[in-house]
Amino acid sequence: MSTGIAVVVFVVAYLFIATEKIPKTAAALGGAALVLAAGVVGSEDAFYSHETGIDWDVIFLLLGMMIIVGILRRTGVFEYTAIWAVKRAKGSPLRVMILLVLITAIASAFLDNVTTVLLVAPVTLLVCERLGINPVPFLIAEVLASNIGGAATLIGDPPNIIIASRAGLTFNDFLVHMAPIVAIELLVFTLVLPWVFRGSFTVDPERAASVMDLNEREAIQDSRLLIKCGGVLLAVFAAFVGHSVLHVEPSVVALLGAGVLVLISGAKPKQYLASVEWETLLFFAGLFVMVGALVKTGVIGQLAELAADATGGDALTAVMLILVVSALLSGIIDNIPYVATMSPIVFELANDIQDPVHADALWWSLALGADFGGNLTAVGASANVVVLGIAMRAGSPISFWEFTRKGAVITLITIALAAPYLWLRYFVLT
Template identity: 60%
Template sequence: MTLTAWLAIGVFAAAYVVIASEKLNRAAVALTGAALMVVIGATRGHEIYFSAETGIDWNVIFLLFGMMVLVGILRQTGVFEFLAIWSAQRARGRPFRMMVLLVLITAVASALLDNVTTVLLVAPVTLLLCDRMALAPMPFLLAEAMASNIGGTATLIGDPPNIIIASRAGLSFNDFLIHLAPIVLALLVVFIGLCWLLWGRRLTYDPGKADQIMALTPRETITDARLLWRMLVILAVVLIGFATHALTHLEPSLIALLGAGVAVLISRQSSETYLAEVEWETLLFFAGLFIMVGTLVHQGVITELAHSITAAMGDNYALAAQGILVGSAGLSAIVDNIPYVATMAPLVHDLVGPAQGLPPQQQSLWWALALGADLGGNATAIGASANVVITGIAKRNGHPISFWEFTRYGLIVAAVTIACCVPYVALRYF
């Protein structure tokens, strides 16, 4: 590697350490790191703004922005309060039952939509629910972030890395269901058990709060039924657009922006209202992170790491699959899994070619990449987009989740889920 590449690694490592230490604002650190990448000559304006491989992923940025605007308008209808009370009543006021219910809703929704959209919709409900029940929201938000990454692994549209893999490998929506949904269902059962061990035993049941919540009438929280129905129609169209992305070839970001634009027009809300839920700090952090990781891609650092993994495996596909599974999990914990998969997918393509028609042993490399990247993202607060969004929402609402607080739980969940995938890949494909 060149001197510039080593300098880029140094800048990224320093920024990562400062972000983890939480001594400075994470968005400021990410943007400073991005600026330093330009100063040292490791990247240029063209790569930052216009390259899909080595610059800001505008699809992610504008998808988040559009969905945040939709959430901001939806909040005015009272629907989140309705869902919070409904969830608490279904769980009979029992905190762990509420956690399980929210985890299952998040996982299923993440498979049908995508994990970032799901956490944007579920997090406000969770915060209101915890407020009503006088519970600390941190365990619930952490569980939802991790459930979104697990559930999103099951389908082509559930997690952005899967879309990249499907495009490069020629895989269909049904291929993901057949190969990944079975292990994801098993992982959800394991994860619910982990939720009990990590958080559930410490959740306290308050009979008084439970009685209060059971006495409420959820429908009374709806403040604007007419706007709610209009918003539900818009949201349904947006979600259908997400689900039919492979057919229409419309980018999810464009669908989200169109939906947000229509919602602004029909709601006639002031800009202060519909922009109130926009997590500007999170969007800026994403931009800086994309630039830093994109610079490592541009300098060949990520490619070098990926080549090292694949070269060490040779033609031993069983070893290669396990190496890609574990190696992808480790690297996705450090860098965002979207640029990692964008770099790794061409290398797997060079090794085995498109997935269709391949023997199971060779096709396993594609599934190992998906499992490793999606589940490894649970390990740290910046490993997956959903994690960044959840921690941003938590901070904005006065319940900050530190990098290490997320990581000490995320490492356990990532390690256990990846450990479960090792025998699955071995038994199913070999």
């Protein structure tokens, strides 16, 4: 009974989110309320369980970084960066997109991808406003790039942290095994941008010329506050990168950074809280509760086990099946809870494989499938949801299907490239 309720509620809520018949936050919170009211999950499951509850690390990481970004916005640095980017791209929208995509992807490898899009999205909105072009294609391209670039390192995407913990993998392991394919994926992604986003690069020459005449240095409104923000951000980023040494969660780092910056900036609550995407945070909370109900009732575990049983003990079949299934399921239910559920199964599969190289390939298959699969739909990864929230508040809403049409194409391309990479590296060249 509980299983049926969890599945029906999730499917119906997902349909409402996809069709946008009602606001996505209302759909997520409504679904969460139903599974709580039906007793499928209780308060212990929803609010305190690491396996089935709200991922407070994600919520508070977002909250902390939103506050930091809100204070940083007062300095004028986003306007400065926007003008700088347009001038470096000589006013060409396509060059602007490529530049912002590369910045986003590289930054996502060393920060988490959610933090990166929180910093890049405001710049993008300003660039597009200056050029008089639609920001939606640029925002979608950046979030797709963030999910690709974040796959390169242990800290770039939350699923990688879960995998590293379960498999005993290090930061260097991810660099050696994931960074090469990510570099290839990013190159191909950049090459297909003109095709995927065709029709998005028309600009009024006069608008472009007017931006070229601007002096970006005049955009800085408060240099003293910028220095304070820069110091806090450097400390926060250093703590993110040093996570494996410091053992301090990114959420704690973000909240500490936000607290320090609020204190030294003298910002009033109205100023820094105005930048917090409350609807996005509530949407995440509702989604986590609904997915937690699927985890508790064993639905996700059963799906993962069915995929594992279908391999028939063959390592290559297992690798390819995990890659494809991970891409599909991560795009539907968010890749964080999926990887948390799937990793114990992959651990058991890896233990049953004699060749250690083939066993490791299972983990890299899971990481690639989950990270790249996050691009499949608008709710496949945390960064996607954050960007949709920012776009909505900026008056340039991105529909579920508008994102998914682009994301599905990129997911297909990235998984199609990942499959031969796994086969060649771990089964042919070993």
